[in-house]
Amino acid sequence: MQTLQGEDRQSLAPDRRVARRTRQLKSGRMIFNDASSTLDCTIRDATREGARLQLDASHRVPKVFDLVWVQRGSARRCEVVWRGGNQIGVKFDPEKFRENDLPR
Numbered sequence: 001m002q003t004l005q006g007e008d009r010q011s012l013a014p015d016r017r018v019a020r021r022t023r024q025l026k027s028g029r030m031i032f033n034d035a036s037s038t039l040d041c042t043i044r045d046a047t048r049e050g051a052r053l054q055l056d057a058s059h060r061v062p063k064v065f066d067l068v069w070v071q072r073g074s075a076r077r078c079e080v081v082w083r084g085g086n087q088i089g090v091k092f093d094p095e096k097f098r099e100n101d102l103p104r
Contacts, residue, residue, distance in 0.1 A: 021045040021052075028053060031075070032065040043069065050081070050091040058086050 024043040030053075031038050039061065042054045051067070061080060067090065068075045078090035 021047050024051070026072075027070040029068040029070055030061065030065045030078075031068060032062045035066075041067075043067070044087070048092075050089060051078070053088050053090060055086045055088070061088055 023045050026043045028041045028043040029038050030041055039055065039059055041056075044052045044054050046052075053067070055061070061083075064077065064079050066075045067078045077093035077095075079093065080088050081091050082089040
């Protein structure tokens with residue numbers, strides 16, 4: 001009997017998203033602790049409502065943080081809605097969007 005792992009298992013789960021996911025594979029940076037802590041990640045895919053992020057290792061990520069698209073210079077406030085291995089799913093706070101207003 002074959003056990004499905006990671007991406008294969010996720011592809012069989014029902015997709016409850018209203019918007020279609022867009023594959024990103026972009027560099028991201030999580031900013032938290034009043035901008036005193038950062039953690040690099042890969043933005044695997046995204047919708048207008050949220051994103052799936054991949055970390056290099058299984059890190060402790062706070063429930064709420066700002067996600068920066070490094071190449072675009074824009075950021076969204078995120079809340080973690082699921083965790084699995086080195087990936088997390090987040091939903092965006094529609095009231096908290098910043099562009100070109102990032103901590104240095």
